[in-house]
Amino acid sequence: MIWFLEGQSSQRDVIAGARLALPEAVRIFASHRQNRPEITGLADVAWREPQDNEERIAWVIEQARANQIKVLLAGRVGHVYEAYRADFEAAGLQLVTGALDRDTFERVDDKSVFTREALAAGLACIPAITVHTQDELQDAYARLSRDGQVCVKPTRGIYGQGFWRLADDVDPFRSFANADAHEVNAAVFARAYGQSVDPKPLLVMPYMPGSECSVDMMCEAGKAVAYVGRRKQGLMQSFERDSAAVELAIKAARHFKCDGIVNVQTRDDAAGQPHLLEINLRYSGGIGYTREAGVNLPGIFAARRLGLPEPVSAWREDLQVKAITVVVSVRADELLRC
Structure with missing residues (x-):
């Protein structure tokens, strides 16, 4: 038995991939802190998780033992579960969080620490300056803008929140008129940052003009067992597996x-060379796309962790995909359930 704990909305895609790969006799469990039957409804058994983290840990271990569940995959809050790894192991449970210890979460989630370590390890990574004040921001911008466009992002965060491209010639009102462009006047941004009540540290870095590649991976103790690269090209996404x-x-x-199941983000420079942006120690929002490439990453994960034959991959060349809205039917009584 396998249990997929609360994740992003793509938790539904992870459950679907596992179901395709596992024998019918293997029951799939899923849970979420919110009432989200449209996500967990594909599982054989769906539960509502407790809100409190410590209460949730005890509840998860109790439910897993009572239902003979062997493997548990954390999604949204892997670092919380990782802190209790010893408790899960003592209960005879295989906990998978994206990392093997809590320290890794700190080294990866803090993008300032991640950048320094990646560069020290010889990994191509976008160099960055960490700033905490308006003066530091302006100094970093002045230094980097001599060589090209500059961008900033918070040292912690997901979904690209807080990412902006800075320039002196951007209309001061552009960031308000078209926030989706993620372009802001450098002076306006610096003043706003300096006036913030509680400014969070930022990374100031060269802006890479090339395309991004989002690499979904199924790893075991650092070894990439299966992987699919997804590159956005306008409204479409293409797949790659042997690229730089x-x-x-x-x-x-x-x-x-x-x-x-983790996700690594890269971005190309002007010469087409990739540089690391970040590692997400959880499955991505686009994990469901990878099945279209012929690689069922959730299925491979579930089968291998349960000691079952893994689904055969059949790579599909020259394929592009686009997400569309899909209607999911949910019964009224499921929505009213606490």
Whole structure:
């Protein structure tokens, strides 16, 4: 038996991939802290998780033991579960969080620490200056802007929140008129940062003009067992597996000893050379796309962790995909359930 704990909305895709790969006799469990039957409804058994973290840990261990569950995959809060790894192991449970220890989460989640370590390890990574004040921001911008466009992002965060491209010639109102462009006047941004009540540290770095590659990977103690690179091209996404970006992602996963279904982000420079952006120690929002490439990463994960034959991959060349909205039917009584 296998249990997929609360994750992003793509938890539904992970459950679907596992179901395709596992024998019907293997029951799949899923849970979420919110009432999300449209996500967990594909599992054989769906539960509502407790809100409190410590209460949740005890509840998860109790439910897993009572239902003969062998493997548990953390999604949204892997670092919380990782802190209790010894408790899970003492209960005879195989916990998978994306890493093998809590320290790895700190080294990866803090992008300032991640950048320094990646560069020290010889991994191609975008160099960055960490700033905490308006003066530091302006000094870093002045230094880096001499060589090209500059961008900033928080040292912690997901989904690209807080990412901006800075320039002196951007209309001061552009960031308000078209926030999706992620362009802001450098002076306006610096003043706003200086006036913030509680400014969070930022990374100031050269902006890489090339395309991004999002590499979804199934890893075991740092070894990339299966992987698919996804590159956005306008509204479409294409797949790759033998590219320089994928090779860099594999090296990064090895160095940080990633364990589970994880995601590595890279971006190309003007010459087309990839540089590391970040590692997400959880499955990505686009994990469901990878099945279209002929590689069922959640299925491979579930089968291998349960000691079962893994699904055969059949790579599909020259394929592009695009996400569309899909309607999911949910019964009224499921929505009213606490």
